[in-house]
Amino acid sequence: MRRLIPPYVPQIPILSPAAEGTPRAGLAAIVTPDEAGIRYVSALHEHGWRALSLTTEPIGVAPVHFPYDGQLQFSGDVAGAAATLSSLDVQIVLAGSPRAVRLADELAARLALPGNDLFLQGYRTDIAETALALRGATLPTALTVRVHGQQTALPSAVFSQVPEVVLHHPDPAYSDAGIPCRSVQDLQAAWARLLETTPPADTYVLQERPPGMMYHLDTVTVPAGIAPEHRVTALWAQPRDDDLTLVQRFDLVRGETLIARCLSRCLQPALTALGVRFGPSRARMALLPDRGPVLLSVVPGPHPDIAVHTMRDLVGDAAAQAAHLATARRLCAPGGRDQAPQASRAVAKIRLASCPPAVATAARHLPTRTADEGLDSGPGPAWLLLTADDAAAIDRDVATLKSAATMP
Numbered sequence: 001m002r003r004l005i006p007p008y009v010p011q012i013p014i015l016s017p018a019a020e021g022t023p024r025a026g027l028a029a030i031v032t033p034d035e036a037g038i039r040y041v042s043a044l045h046e047h048g049w050r051a052l053s054l055t056t057e058p059i060g061v062a063p064v065h066f067p068y069d070g071q072l073q074f075s076g077d078v079a080g081a082a083a084t085l086s087s088l089d090v091q092i093v094l095a096g097s098p099r100a101v102r103l104a105d106e107l108a109a110r111l112a113l114p115g116n117d118l119f120l121q122g123y124r125t126d127i128a129e130t131a132l133a134l135r136g137a138t139l140p141t142a143l144t145v146r147v148h149g150q151q152t153a154l155p156s157a158v159f160s161q162v163p164e165v166v167l168h169h170p171d172p173a174y175s176d177a178g179i180p181c182r183s184v185q186d187l188q189a190a191w192a193r194l195l196e197t198t199p200p201a202d203t204y205v206l207q208e209r210p211p212g213m214m215y216h217l218d219t220v221t222v223p224a225g226i227a228p229e230h231r232v233t234a235l236w237a238q239p240r241d242d243d244l245t246l247v248q249r250f251d252l253v254r255g256e257t258l259i260a261r262c263l264s265r266c267l268q269p270a271l272t273a274l275g276v277r278f279g280p281s282r283a284r285m286a287l288l289p290d291r292g293p294v295l296l297s298v299v300p301g302p303h304p305d306i307a308v309h310t311m312r313d314l315v316g317d318a319a320a321q322a323a324h325l326a327t328a329r330r331l332c333a334p335g336g337r338d339q340a341p342q343a344s345r346a347v348a349k350i351r352l353a354s355c356p357p358a359v360a361t362a363a364r365h366l367p368t369r370t371a372d373e374g375l376d377s378g379p380g381p382a383w384l385l386l387t388a389d390d391a392a393a394i395d396r397d398v399a400t401l402k403s404a405a406t407m408p
Helices: 040-046 078-087 098-110 127-136 153-159 172-177 184-197 258-273 311-315 322-332 357-364 391-405
Strands: 026-031 049-055 070-073 090-095 144-147 165-168 179-181 204-208 214-222 229-238 247-252 279-288 292-300 346-352 369-373 382-388
Touching (some): 026 040, 040 049, 049 078, 078 090, 078 098, 127 144, 127 172, 127 204, 127 258, 127 292, 165 184, 172 184, 172 292, 179 184, 214 258, 229 258, 247 391, 258 279, 258 292, 346 391, 357 369, 382 391
Antiparallel strands (some): 165 179, 165 204, 214 229, 247 346, 279 292, 346 382
């Protein structure tokens, strides 16, 4: 085994052999992996790759079922970490969580490996900068303005242009915490709520609130000549005002539908303009009556998702765990094809913002419940995955949950 320079201390052999009969493809480094990043490992092993965990946490004794072939600790020295990865002949650097994307991209750049554009990184980490980049690329955008503190004059002008806005933390990773506002009075009340649920920031963002569905797209980007290739691996539709309720619903949209093809086509140039060059991302899009599909925000990196656990059974092997594994599969087996899900059944993810006893009891007895996470872990939030041959069955179960949520 090659010697690692301090402070990188392996807990298990880095160069453990691949399974007998499995071709050796190379070594991949997964940076600060969380639950989502760990799912890369099985795909890498399937194609003969070995997986190395690069973590910022102190390294202890590796657990019995430790999935990686090695583990290194990152001390903050990017140049030193890159030198170590180079000495190990790492051929892929993958972000193991959204917070790890910048470090993964910096390491990839030093190793001359695929990664996102570091120069354009600010466009991907600030909602207002995202809108600015899209306008610069002559792409349609939602009205988006930056506000400094609890301003009132600027929001008054914004409300003269659009009927409703969302007060956002600038970091798109907190976009789910955005608060809709229809007046300056709403906005004044929203400040305190946002400050309670997100980290402090120097500025905040007001963004036009779309009038219809919100669409959440899981994508994976791979190098493909002059321009990268962005593939939509899953598309979820969320009804308007659903984000204001205890029971939030996301319906899987079939990949061959007109709306799926339209959103996918419009997303391509937007991701390229933001410097997305490699790996998975999650994008928020909407349809605006006078502008068509617009990208509201994007968060690169793998995202944990309850649907990942059962997508193989629902939509077939090609789309199984696609949002988390497609990058690894594509790079390990370039001849393979990853497709958007073509579900034959109705599928919906349900987020329970809180989980009081009445809601938890109702959720456990839903006929369409296929999987759940966090249902027994306390007050919430929790996730459910509902599947059925007929979407009406899911409608009935969602109505049951909403009824339980209104019980005293």
